Amino acid sequence: MNNTSPNQGTSAETSASEKPFTGLIIREKEPENLEFPFSALSSAITPNEQFFVRSHFPVPKADPKTWQLKIEGCGEPAFELSYEKLRSMPSRTVSMVMECAGNSRIFLSPKVMGLQWELGAVGNAEWTGVPLADVLKRAGVKSGAMEVVLEGADRGEIKKEPASPGKISYARSIPLAKAMSPEVILAYQMNGEDISPAHGYPLRAIVPGHYGMASVKWLNRILTLDQPFRGYWQTSDYTYWNQHNGMPIQLLPVSEVEVKAEISRPALYEAVPANSVYRMFGAAWTGESEIAKVEVSVDGAKTWQTAQLLGDSVKYAWRLWEYHWRTPVQPGRHTVMARATDTRGRTQPMERDTHRGTYMITHVQPIEVEVRNVRGTGSTDSYAI
Ligand SMILES: Nc1nc2c(c(=O)[nH]1)N[C@H]1C(S)=C(S)[C@@H](COP(=O)(O)O)O[C@H]1N2
Ligand SMILES: [Mo]
DSSP states (O other): OOTSOOOOOOHHHHHHHHOOOOOOOEEETTTTEOOOGGGGOOOOOOGGGGOBOOSSOOOOOOTTTTOOOEESSSSSSSSEEEEHHHSSOOOOOEEEEEEEETTTGOOSSSOSOOOOOOSSSSEEEEEEEHHHHHHHHOOOOOOOOOOEEEEEEEEOOOOOOOOSSEEEEEEEEEHHHHHTTTTEEEEEEEEEEEOOOTTTTTTEEOOOTTTGGGGSSSSSEEEEEEEESHHHHHHTTSEEEETTTTEEEEEEEBBBOOEEEEEEEEEETTTTSSSEEEEEEEEOOSSSEEEEEEEEETTTTTSSHHHHOOOOOOOOEEEEEEEEOOOOOSSSEEEEEEEEEEOOBBBOOSSSOOTTTSSOOSSSSEEEEEEEEEEEEESOOOOEE
């Protein structure tokens, strides 16, 4: 698929059932961490002001006139690029779903540490910038390099043990092979506008196929390494237990996105009219693959029906879907679920895998709704039959 084409548009049906967007939800005031209310999903592209924000530290100030991107480890001295120079280089636009690895954490029971995201630490935007490979080729990659570290200008202290040695900068690495892939870009625009301060102005990495933590914001330094990077967010935070013969043997960095479908509507505990057709609606995404199908269950996972995928498949972007649910005649509590499968045959698990720690929360989420006899409750997603 051509990844530079405009993404799936909103169909007429979609707009007919839109719930208005009434603002982001605060998960933390300082630093600012904001969630998109997922029931307001209305189009394949998340508008900039609706895009969730996940930041570990306050937004660093940046002056594009003096700002420099430093590339080190490729030879002496460090290679530098100005903002102006970067903007003059050939660019590319990539449509990418960005999901925070901790998205859906509030559904874990017992409760775990970390921001308590519901369904909205995820969004899909078109990012424009320079392929990282072009910048690395200009700087010259030393033979033996195996990882590329991306460092942001934001800094802070980690108080949780093991505490950091004073202030440290946010940094993550990706394998060299991924860094050289054409979809990985250094982006200065988001949906056709210069990236806002909250989302990484003036420059951020965009690493399609990986969870959000790899897409380093306020990027000002790139380092190539001939050994695995052992930084804080690579080895202490954003890790999960790799298993061998049923034994957890090694903490590995969270990296590739797992396949997942989310239900936008009905929302949790929404009142759904009985004996009607309700249009269920949501989005599905995966990592280095594409969505093959989304299935819906309205009977507690006894049977699964195929949902309709909307628009075209765009690698690394999410795919919208819908399903027309004939709601029960009898009022009462009902559970609906959705699960996605990708073209590699990977599908969402029903149970939580505890080796994933506090990240990669993709097991099937039951969404409870209240089926009611009343009509005209304001729902535009259904019609009587
Ligand atoms: N420099 C820097 N980059 C960062 C982060 C950060 O705190 N500092 N947060 C990461 C995480 S955990 C996520 S999920 C995404 C969120 O990007 P957004 O705020 O634009 O949605 O940015 C990533 N890049
Ligand atoms: Mo994240």
